[in-house]
Amino acid sequence: MQTIVHRNRSIKGWLFDVYPSPSGVTLWFISETGGRISAHAPFVPKFYIRIDENSFALVKKIASRFKGRCKISAWKEMIEIYSGEFIKVLEVYVNDTINFGKYVKAFEAELPYYVFFNSDLSPVQMFLFENDLFPLAYGEYVISPDGKLVAQNIEDRFDAIDYKLPPLSIMIIKPSILGIAPKYQQNITIEVGYDNRSYVINADSAQELLTRLNFHIERCDPDLIITHFGDEIILPWLTLLADKVKVPIKLNRDPSAPFVRTRDVSYWSYGQIVHKAGSFELAGRWHLDVENSFIIDQSDLAGLFELARLTRIPVQRQARETIGTGLSSLQLAWAYSHNILIPAKKQEWEQFKSAYQLLLSDRGGLIFSPKMGYHENVAELDFASMYPSLMCIHNISPETVNCKCCSNQKVPELRYTLCENRKGIVPETLETILKKRAEYKKREKDSRSESERIEYHKRQTALKWLLVTCFGYLGYKNARFGRIEAHEAVNAFSRDAFLRAKSIAEKRGYEIIHGIVDCLWLKKNGAGPDDYRKLSEEISKEIGVNISFEGMYKWILFPNSRTDPEIPVANRYVGAYTNGELKVRGLEVRRGDTPLFVRKVQADVLELMTNASTIKELKLMIPEIIQVIKMHLEKLRAGRVEPLELVIRRTISKEADEYENSNLEAIVAKAMAEAGVALKPGETAEYIIIDSTGKRYPGKAKPFLFYQPEDGYDTYKYTEFVIKSVEILLGPLGYNYSWIAEQLNVSA
């Protein structure tokens, strides 16, 4: 006799994905043996209301209207972050992970004068927080015969430094022409790549296209579909086709789940409009659009995975979120696990300022005026992670500044106190990041294997962005854990540190050539690397924040302002380190709106200049530089420059008809709108200048979308662009625009 025993199944592997599904969440795992397994976990998210007992009946009445969905759980004692004291709150269960937010809104609408906590967290994150889980967590997962996750034993930590990642099968889908947005392409063909092969899908009909794509998806069975422009263009287009010709597209691994799509948005972020494409997320596999992810752009998949593990935001979502959201999530997780109530955040209208932006705008950070022109034998000293370090060292956090319990005068210039009894949430969470990054940086330096070095570099770069954001976050008035006094305190400490560093250096006989916020450029006759290292050590020891010797420059240039040649500008400079590396800020090669052609010329010139060890040698190579420019300009004059290299990409800030001046952006936006492909504020105008005078061609510039090689281009304008980009380098050596133009046989 045989009995069939339905037993639990144990998987050793990684948590791959989590998303809401009816009465809980759906989880996907990748097992070590290569299985892709889904499971369901029941989960009831909850929120809290700070309410007096008299109002209990009112809450009960609202809850009873959503009978079966919302339920009053109990009175709870939880910690209010600013006071650090326990307060009494009412816990409400919402048995619907998909519509959690809608139920919360209903409560909020009827209880406008009460404070809500944990009410705008995502149920998926609450699930992860509560179960000590995180994306890509390695461990043992136990699944019941009816597909429920019943237990897990995690052999991994969200903040681990040594962790294994699952081997992922990857498919790439992209337009066969890259380098120009699909919006500007006349016919899009898609190219599918996997297993070291790629296939251009040239189909005669939509049916054929979809059938062939489905074939590839089934054969590859990707965990991860990487696209270029998948969010905005390709996936929406494919699904539209699929609906039209009724060929289901097999993008999802979970056939029961919908695609998660969000709308595109344009929003203001500190004086600039930003357009964010809507997202197109998949269920059971990831879709990552490399053109719609800041963190992938900066630090690749390795950085994205590092961040997702740390912030506990699912990978597809983390890819599209801002870094600020990631940092916030890290703090939320910490608060959640310490029974600290999380205040509902108010509507976010602004993005966070990065430290730098804030420093400039709030005049918090110090900027000296550079000594104009070329210098030799200058050294650079940088404070490493100055702001996060200050926050950790001095325990600066929204709830520790001006706390109730302490009276001290720790903050320079300001009469603020800093708590000595309780460690703040900001230092608590930052410390993890700082330590982790320091270790990655160390390994990056020490590692013998190139692939390891690259991996560690990507991870530490991702963490760097968290650190860069954290300062802005502290001063951001709408942040959950933000407070302006905390932000001011950091500023005060930073100015103090910077000024003390400066004065120590000057006392030792060094001349300050320039200084920005946490960077100092110094000079002293006869001083070498060892002297600067010694100076760095002395300053670090004195101030308590690490300052490091970045290197010495063979030459460095702080150019004059173009609008007023008598004055210097703080944020543009270029210098060649003694190791041959170049550091450039603010010049054309660094700008996103410089056409590739101009960038190439300036880059070529700079590369030559890197070979010079002294200003004298720089002067000697002028004829050589002129030759290089001549070569490029001859190509330009002959009409042989590829149109792509002449494309200017600039963000438009408003709708086509809102422009008051007919500048090139307005012209292009209008032309696009008329052709039915209107650009939204924050999207990029991509165009070629045909005739900037408008005499020969009144349109002046043409969107790349409509560009034909016969249209030609404005040789004069592009030449001028080139000469200006070289003048900024040669001008301080005594060779101005008209001299350069003359050498190049161009009328100035």
Added chain:
DNA sequence: AAAGTACGGGG
């Protein structure tokens, strides 16, 4: 001359 428009920053 004044107003309009866009860019950078961090490593």
Added chain:
DNA sequence: GTGTACGTACTTT
């Protein structure tokens, strides 16, 4: 609390 850095470079009016 329905607002949107700030300084530079360049163009248009």
